[in-house]
Amino acid sequence: MAIMLPCILLAAVACEKEKKPQLLPAISGKAGEVEIVSSKAVWESEAGNAVRTVLQGEYPFTPQRESKYRIYNVPPEGFVNVFRLHRNILYLQIADTCAGKLEIFKNVYSDPQTVIRVSAPSEAIAAEIILSQDEKICETFEDAERERVIYNARKFENQGLGQIVRNLYGGSPYFPSSYSLKKQTDDFLWISYETTYTTQGIFIYRFPYTGEQQFTAEALVAKRNEVMKENVPGTLEGSYMITNPVLTPGYWQKSYKGRNFTEIRSLWETQNDYMGGPFISDAFLSPDGKEVFVIEGFVYAPKYDKRDYLRQLEAIIYSWH
Secondary structure, three states: OOHHHHHHHHHHOOOOOOOOOOOEEEEEOOOOOEEEEHHHHOOOOOHHHHHHHHOEEEOOOOOOOOOOOOEEEHHHHHHHHHHHHEEEEEEEEEEOOOOOEEEEEEOOOOOOOOOEEEEOOOOHHHHHHHHHHHHHHHHHHHHHHHHHHHHHHHEEOOOHHHHHHHHHHHOOOOEOOOOOEEEEEOOEEEHHHHHHHOOOEEEEEEEEOOHHHHHHHHHHHHHHHHHHHEEEEEEOOOOOEOOOOOOOEEEEEEOOOEEEEEEEEEEEEOOOOOOOEEEEEEEEEEOOOEEEEEEEEEEOOOOOOOOOHHHHHHHHHHHHO
């Protein structure tokens, strides 16, 4: 059954490119959330199932299964006030007059907001669009979440910490003011934000570049284990951080804002101890091409889900400049 969403709502989104408000309210909602605007009938149809398949798929490399996003449904008639201000909105428009398409809008009702609108003449066609554009949908929301973290890190930057890193490596991420230096050598930095029950740590290290073979997953994991054994002891005597030896790490060649790097994701654990969690590690050539720089983030949060902590670290290490 085709459901026509209120015209006033459609006009607000459709005219976003023409209307440029001078000042928008701040976004609402929690990091890692997506608000789905659709009727109950659409939400319970194949279109809603497609949304759940895409946005509640498994987030990679966490110790326990976590979905990519928390999602909830808001009917069109309830899409008012604070619900319009949500940071991430996926808007399902089903109407006989709609051509099947996916559109992306920024800062429609709040700032910094991302709205994806899927328009289709039927629920089945909407589902096809959502499933065929799954990477684009996820990447759009991932980029939005990342940019919000980077913006806040820049706004509340620990400039002294950034200067330490720049002095050694010629570049640095934007570190939030809550982060502090835990360990420093000529070739290794350990930077950390610690609370009673959580640790978000960042390692930065380097080694001489000898060839492209150093950027294979096997070589990067071997070097990581060597560096961790030397620099990251556990709480028990003779314990130290290692990479999970059984799990095959995720491996990607990536580019972000003109910077190319090799990324691996996996789980870390502690030799001769019982600590562990997820990590993300990016390796790239130094500006002079003589060294490999590695910057990675790891999470230790045994009482909590890890996804949002890891997303924050990913954003920080992606902000290298």
